[in-house]
Amino acid sequence: MYKCYKDKIVPGTESFSLLPIAGENLLYLTMWVLAGYLLWPVWTPLGLPLLTIIWGVLVVVVQILLKKHNCSGCYYYDKLCHLGWGKISSAMFKQNSGDPNVGMKLSLFYIVPPPAILLTALVFAIIEDPVWIYWSVLVLFITLNVASFPIRKKGCGLCAMRETCPGSAAKSKGTT
């Protein structure tokens, strides 16, 4: 575990069960795929859905880097956290092999792209008036993103890292 986390571990769930882990991973995967669908028609030079291609590469690269820079120094390294990613990290990277500062910057992946994609898709839909399926996917994308907030908060609330993780949604008041 990274030194900066060591003194701030609190009692939490030691190992999460597979069903909620699978559910939360499915939720993220669905949101990423829907985002790719929404970006598909927005910019297609030479007929290529370039934004979707860029998005797909970004998802894969950032997710791998997060497993190194966040998860390799986490309390749940080689354990089943609420996303199961501690196990994935231990299969790919040595313990503490990342940089927590880089990990913190990479976590912007969860904050910046969703509203940017939503805004891009909304502007595209208003200007181009696409088929109803596009609008339905847009509504589903918004719904799942909103639903992900309480789900994330619940997972963070059970996590032993909740008082120290920079991305925790369940810190006690007054904790920095």
Ligand code: SF4
């Ligand atoms: S709790 Fe977060 S940082 Fe720790 S292993 Fe799970 S996903 Fe990675």
